[in-house]
Amino acid sequence: MTALKGSGPAVCIGEDIDTDLVIAGRYLRTKDWNFWAEHVFEDLDPGLAKRLKGAVLVAGKNMGCGSSREQAARALHEAGVLAVIAPSFARIFFRNCINVGLPVLECELPGCHDGMTVLFDCTEGWIEVDKARYIFRPLSSGMQEILSTGGLIEYWKRRLNR
Amino acid sequence: MTTLSEKILGAQAGTYIDRHVDRAFCHDGTGIQAKIIYDAIGAPGIACPDSVYIIYDHIAPANNSQTAELQAELRALAREYGVHFLDIGSGICHQVMAEGRVAPGEVVIGADSHSCTLGALGAFATGVGASDMAGIWVSGETWLRVPDSVGIHFSGSLSAGIEWKDAALSYIAELGMDGATYAAIEFTGESASSVPMEGRLTLCNMAVEAGAKTGLFYADKETEQYLAGYSVTCQLQVPDKPDYVKDCYQDLSDLEPVCAVPHRVDTIKPVSDLAGTSLDQVFIGTCTNGRFEDMARAARLLKGHRVKVRTIVVPASEHDYLKAVNTGVAADLIKAGCTIGAPGCGPCLGAHMGVLGRGEVALSTANRNFKNRMGVGASYYLCSPSTAAASAIYGEITDPREVI
Numbered sequence: 001m002t003a004l005k006g007s008g009p010a011v012c013i014g015e016d017i018d019t020d021l022v023i024a025g026r027y028l029r030t031k032d033w034n035f036w037a038e039h040v041f042e043d044l045d046p047g048l049a050k051r052l053k054g055a056v057l058v059a060g061k062n063m064g065c066g067s068s069r070e071q072a073a074r075a076l077h078e079a080g081v082l083a084v085i086a087p088s089f090a091r092i093f094f095r096n097c098i099n100v101g102l103p104v105l106e107c108e109l110p111g112c113h114d115g116m117t118v119l120f121d122c123t124e125g126w127i128e129v130d131k132a133r134y135i136f137r138p139l140s141s142g143m144q145e146i147l148s149t150g151g152l153i154e155y156w157k158r159r160l161n162r
Numbered sequence: 163m164t165t166l167s168e169k170i171l172g173a174q175a176g177t178y179i180d181r182h183v184d185r186a187f188c189h190d191g192t193g194i195q196a197k198i199i200y201d202a203i204g205a206p207g208i209a210c211p212d213s214v215y216i217i218y219d220h221i222a223p224a225n226n227s228q229t230a231e232l233q234a235e236l237r238a239l240a241r242e243y244g245v246h247f248l249d250i251g252s253g254i255c256h257q258v259m260a261e262g263r264v265a266p267g268e269v270v271i272g273a274d275s276h277s278c279t280l281g282a283l284g285a286f287a288t289g290v291g292a293s294d295m296a297g298i299w300v301s302g303e304t305w306l307r308v309p310d311s312v313g314i315h316f317s318g319s320l321s322a323g324i325e326w327k328d329a330a331l332s333y334i335a336e337l338g339m340d341g342a343t344y345a346a347i348e349f350t351g352e353s354a355s356s357v358p359m360e361g362r363l364t365l366c367n368m369a370v371e372a373g374a375k376t377g378l379f380y381a382d383k384e385t386e387q388y389l390a391g392y393s394v395t396c397q398l399q400v401p402d403k404p405d406y407v408k409d410c411y412q413d414l415s416d417l418e419p420v421c422a423v424p425h426r427v428d429t430i431k432p433v434s435d436l437a438g439t440s441l442d443q444v445f446i447g448t449c450t451n452g453r454f455e456d457m458a459r460a461a462r463l464l465k466g467h468r469v470k471v472r473t474i475v476v477p478a479s480e481h482d483y484l485k486a487v488n489t490g491v492a493a494d495l496i497k498a499g500c501t502i503g504a505p506g507c508g509p510c511l512g513a514h515m516g517v518l519g520r521g522e523v524a525l526s527t528a529n530r531n532f533k534n535r536m537g538v539g540a541s542y543y544l545c546s547p548s549t550a551a552a553s554a555i556y557g558e559i560t561d562p563r564e565v566i
């Protein structure tokens with residue numbers, strides 16, 4: 001199950017962050033998902049991984065561009081990120097986040113700085129930072145279903161057992 | 163009116179659709195991840211094994227025992243379900259699929275971001291992650307949002323020493339790294355029909371570098387002729403005055419040789435501005451520029467010279483490799499001092515066979531120059547095979563027009 005609403009401190013990163021920066025190619029070949037949590041963002045800022053548990057990742061435009069590696073979404077999820085917010089996403093990364101059960105919200109948060117508390121609600125489609133409320137287009141019901149069941153694995157398990 | 167994506171997907175831009183997938187492919191890297199998801203789902207079987215392809219290219223042959231064991235597991239899955247399996251040495255998934263395994267009008271999904279390459283054949287081809295691929299194995303279908311389209315209109319023709327790669331880097335620079343996010347790019351205009359298939363594959367391959375979902379050429383006489391070589395019948399496609407959300411005009415006659423500079427694909431400079439930059443390695447290959455024609459252009463420049471810097475050439479497929487051997491292109495490359503690797507991705511993703519060291523500077527014909535990708539602490543420039551070959555001769559970035 002994935003929480004479609006929640007709150008946590010913002011961890012802010014820049015624009016055009018590619019998936020090689022989220023998790024480097026040299027760490028991809030393993031079945032141990034937890035291993036990626038230690039190395040997430042290593043080439044961007046080695047101190048970031050430790051700050052992600054319970055955090056809301058606030059990125060600049062074109063978040064997750066580049067390679068299709070699902071490990072990028074998986075690594076953020078394993079590291080304990082509650083949701084990723086950005087003005088725009090690379091489409092494969094966007095799909096991958098939904099498929100691993102990590103909420104992705106397409107929204108610009110102009111006044112958001114590191115450490116500010118971010119509240120979000122994916123079903124109603126809003127985010128609150130520093131008493132300001134931002135509205136974004138809610139995810140389609142199908143996407144919400146994949147997300148809320150905890151990702152594509154659980155989603156397909158349920159569908160096949162129906 | 164209707165865009166090619168709307169025609170193939172049968173719905174208007176912006177609509178979410180569930181669509182049967184005609185071809186679904188993955189490689190050793192994403193395939194193993196898809197298998198983990200597939201196993202966790204516990205599905206009774208693969209819905210349409212005949213449309214599923216697994217192609218080993220990313221770390222091929224395996225670089226260590228861990229990789230070898232993961233690859234063995236995926237091989238076993240391929241055998242169990244009877245899906246198409248192409249082992250090491252076959253080539254890069256996108257190129258292998260382009261060799262007679264995809265027809266115009268099909269919906270092609272690959273678990274790799276450069277799956278957009280196959281739009282060169284007039285197919286709707288796009289990349290997904292491993293879970294989506296596992297979902298396709300389970301059900302034979304996937305959901306898609308029909309994209310808006312961006313038109314790139316070509317006029318004029320390329321001058322000597324300028325290549326389709328220069329055109330590709332130039333349009334990416336014009337659109338920017340997110341200039342076509344969520345959209346499909348259609349390559350059109352009066353000169354589109356004169357682009358040979360190898361150029362179409364290079365141009366469509368890089369569409370994702372502008373964030374695009376796919377890049378598309380309408381299937382025409384060139385497509386028909388190319389596919390006839392693989393005994394694939396081709397339904398011609400004619401543009402129906404498509405509505406584009408953005409237009410970009412490129413006069414091919416105005417282009418010059420360019421490089422994307424570290425570490426952004428959309429930041430280019432004329433090769434002449436970078437001339438003299440000293441190099442530690444040159445790499446000619448990848449799904450962008452590892453085809454026979456690319457190797458042949460490089461060989462033409464290298465013939466009779468000896469490279470001044472280590473130069474790695476990796477053919478995009480077995481088919482391209484064999485053609486290079488049969489035509490003497492491979493011999494010319496070897497005589498010039500190039501190291502030829504097994505068909506596949508080679509060092510492109512920084513996993514094996516030519517990874518760079520800290521502080522090293524390289525020139526590559528790949529599509530991405532992200533920080534640390536081809537080696538931690540290294541930097542590299544992206545260019546055409548001719549620029550790469552000319553630069554290999556001198557050991558520094560060199561304008562190919564000085565050598566031809």
Ligand code: SF4
Pocket residue numbers: 219220254255274276448449450506507510511528529
């Ligand atoms: S050659 Fe490079 S860009 Fe192409 S599929 Fe292989 S790793 Fe990806």
